[in-house]
Amino acid sequence: MNNLRIAWQNVLRNRRRSLVTILITAVGTAAVLVAGGFALYTYEALRDAAARDFGHLTLAHKDYFSRDEDTPLQYGLADHAKLMAALEKENRIRRVLPRLAFSGLISNGDKSMIYVGQGVDVRGELAARGVFLKLVEGVLFGNNDEGSPRVLLGRDLAKSLSAKPGSSLTLLSTTTVDGLNAIDVEVAGIVSTGVPEVDKRLVYAALSTAQHLLVTDKVSTLAVYLDDTELTAPMLEEMQRTHPGNAVQPWWEQAFYYESVRGLYNRIFGLLGIIITALVFFSVGNTLAMAVVERTREIGTLRALGVLPAEIVAQFVREGALIGGAGTLIGMLLAGLTTLALLLLDVQMPPPPGRSEGYPLMVNASPTLYAIATLVIILLCAVAAWLVSRKASQKPIVEALGHV
Amino acid sequence: MSASVQPPVIELTGITKHYRMGDTDVPALRGIDIAIPVGAFVAVKGPSGSGKSTLLNICGLLDNFDQGRYRLGGEDVSNLDETARTLIRRRRIGFVFQSYNLVPVMTVRENVEYPLLLADVPAAERRMRVDAMLEQVGLAQMSERRPDHLSGGQRQRVAIARALVKSPTLVIADEPTANLDTVTANQVVALMRELGASHGATFLIATHDERMTSRCDEVRTMTDGVLQ
Numbered sequence: 001m002n003n004l005r006i007a008w009q010n011v012l013r014n015r016r017r018s019l020v021t022i023l024i025t026a027v028g029t030a031a032v033l034v035a036g037g038f039a040l041y042t043y044e045a046l047r048d049a050a051a052r053d054f055g056h057l058t059l060a061h062k063d064y065f066s067r068d069e070d071t072p073l074q075y076g077l078a079d080h081a082k083l084m085a086a087l088e089k090e091n092r093i094r095r096v097l098p099r100l101a102f103s104g105l106i107s108n109g110d111k112s113m114i115y116v117g118q119g120v121d122v123r124g125e126l127a128a129r130g131v132f133l134k135l136v137e138g139v140l141f142g143n144n145d146e147g148s149p150r151v152l153l154g155r156d157l158a159k160s161l162s163a164k165p166g167s168s169l170t171l172l173s174t175t176t177v178d179g180l181n182a183i184d185v186e187v188a189g190i191v192s193t194g195v196p197e198v199d200k201r202l203v204y205a206a207l208s209t210a211q212h213l214l215v216t217d218k219v220s221t222l223a224v225y226l227d228d229t230e231l232t233a234p235m236l237e238e239m240q241r242t243h244p245g246n247a248v249q250p251w252w253e254q255a256f257y258y259e260s261v262r263g264l265y266n267r268i269f270g271l272l273g274i275i276i277t278a279l280v281f282f283s284v285g286n287t288l289a290m291a292v293v294e295r296t297r298e299i300g301t302l303r304a305l306g307v308l309p310a311e312i313v314a315q316f317v318r319e320g321a322l323i324g325g326a327g328t329l330i331g332m333l334l335a336g337l338t339t340l341a342l343l344l345l346d347v348q349m350p351p352p353p354g355r356s357e358g359y360p361l362m363v364n365a366s367p368t369l370y371a372i373a374t375l376v377i378i379l380l381c382a383v384a385a386w387l388v389s390r391k392a393s394q395k396p397i398v399e400a401l402g403h404v
Numbered sequence: 405m406s407a408s409v410q411p412p413v414i415e416l417t418g419i420t421k422h423y424r425m426g427d428t429d430v431p432a433l434r435g436i437d438i439a440i441p442v443g444a445f446v447a448v449k450g451p452s453g454s455g456k457s458t459l460l461n462i463c464g465l466l467d468n469f470d471q472g473r474y475r476l477g478g479e480d481v482s483n484l485d486e487t488a489r490t491l492i493r494r495r496r497i498g499f500v501f502q503s504y505n506l507v508p509v510m511t512v513r514e515n516v517e518y519p520l521l522l523a524d525v526p527a528a529e530r531r532m533r534v535d536a537m538l539e540q541v542g543l544a545q546m547s548e549r550r551p552d553h554l555s556g557g558q559r560q561r562v563a564i565a566r567a568l569v570k571s572p573t574l575v576i577a578d579e580p581t582a583n584l585d586t587v588t589a590n591q592v593v594a595l596m597r598e599l600g601a602s603h604g605a606t607f608l609i610a611t612h613d614e615r616m617t618s619r620c621d622e623v624r625t626m627t628d629g630v631l632q
Contacts, residue, residue: 306494
């Protein structure tokens with residue numbers, strides 16, 4: 001005689017009631033898995049975006065991250081070529097990209113605006129990051145960009161300056177030698193980052209153009225791209241050891257929003273998970289409490305035959321776990337189908353606050369999440385069964401046998 | 405050991421039992437003394453509320469008493485804890501109830517097998533004993549049926565098989581024929597006598613039924629908690 005088979009037959013005694021409870025458990029499980037999968041997808045997407053934008057690690061002058069510069073590139077890297085050569089020998093490093101941060105005024109002759117610029121190794125950036133900007137107009141970075149005084153403008157900055165691809169503008173900035181310098185540039189393209197506040201100030205220039213403007217050979221930082229994001233922590237330790245004269249920061253220290261979003265989502269989805277599991281808990285508890293009352297006389301009979309109270313409770317716990325198991329099985333199926341449907345249908349989420357573009361609604365099917373959610377829900381169902389059957393199992397046998 | 409020196413299966417001495425009903429103390433048993441020898445088929449009759457069921461519940465270790473001493477097969481079971489009492493019921497006492505009290509999700513075979521499973525009897529022996537028991541109660545052909553597909557008489561036969569399959573020393577039967585028609589009741593009484601004798605079980609039966617009392621070795625009358 002199989003205890004589980006008997007437990008399942010007990011579950012099926014009141015089919016409609018059990019079915020409703022199993023469906024509630026299934027929907028709860030699916031909701032937890034889909035919500036959790038969405039959070040995981042978001043964390044992964046943010047992590048990848050941050051690592052792509054900043055580089056997995058950023059190497060800079062030892063004071064670069066901790067002190068404000070009095071003059072441009074006061075804490076820049078003068079020996080960046082040597083550092084790059086040394087870093088590129090490490091086989092876990094995929095690419096090292098020099099970056100130069102600068103700012104100043106940009107003018108079309110009639111109107112001047114403040115800009116925040118970045119000088120980059122054009123081909124290197126494209127190779128490491130792929131197409132990392134949304135091109136609105138013109139060309140992103142065509143051939144022969146290196147060295148040519150061409151720039152990319154953020155969409156809102158271009159709009160303010162009435163600039164189009166081919167327009168001539170003047171960049172003005174403080175140089176590293178206590179003076180001002182201005183150069184004429186041509187607009188190659190207009191781009192969008194999806195964040196209007198950034199697009200209002202954004203200028204991308206070739207590294208040589210930026211260095212020419214600032215009259216320097218230095219760069220601000222070296223962005224280090226690794227073969228795998230998972231290597232970030234060990235490589236951080238390694239680089240801090242091998243470059244004691246420099247500062248090294250991982251991507252998560254630069255991407256402040258990653259931790260903010262993660263903290264927010266953990267709270268939101270954590271609360272959602274608690275509410276859903278509580279609903280499942282009370283639903284299963286209610287169903288089994290009714291079953292316990294209905295079977296009080298049977299409990300008395302079993303006790304008379306010599307079944308211990310703990311064995312009575314174990315039987316109800318098996319029934320609770322079976323309801324939980326069936327519910328989570330169906331729930332996993334529902335969550336899997338939802339994940340697949342979202343993958344195929346390309347549903348877009350509305351833009352988050354402060355952004356101008358939406359993002360795809362995707363859900364990660366994480367085996368760890370599925371395993372944990374399933375175990376927690378089955379465990380809760382078993383605990384609910386334990387709670388409702390414990391008292392009945394202790395009821396005086398004569399009283400239980402006389403139950404009508 | 406010969407039967408003449410065997411201790412009584414049930415030996416009650418000065419058993420009293422009271423129930424509290426609100427502020428009132430209601431005596432259910434007033435100093436019961438009884439000794440039932442091995443293999444006896446004893447009925448206790450009396451009007452409703454006379455204390456028959458209370459006496460049977462105490463003898464079956466289903467309920468406690470206030471004062472007195474109870475020896476079951478020579479062993480003093482007066483002060484055992486609930487676990488010890490459960491384990492004695494599991495191995496040595498069978499029950500037949502008025503409403504059969506079969507487990508509805510189990511088949512006839514599973515209902516009869518259940519006490520052996522509780523007693524940790526090996527599977528092969530279980531199968532053999534259940535087959536033999538079902539044969540004896542005439543339900544071998546219905547072994548895979550569920551209780552709700554049986555008549556009242558058939559259900560009571562399953563209950564008798566369940567009570568006797570573990571070869572208990574004592575079978576407690578509370579109004580076992582009350583829900584049966586005359587023909588079926590006679591069959592059930594005959595079956596209980598026959599199987600009781602073949603399994604060496606002692607029967608203690610609470611009943612109003614003359615069909616039952618006329619076939620018992622001894623009939624005692626209970627009145628207001630006193631056994632005549």
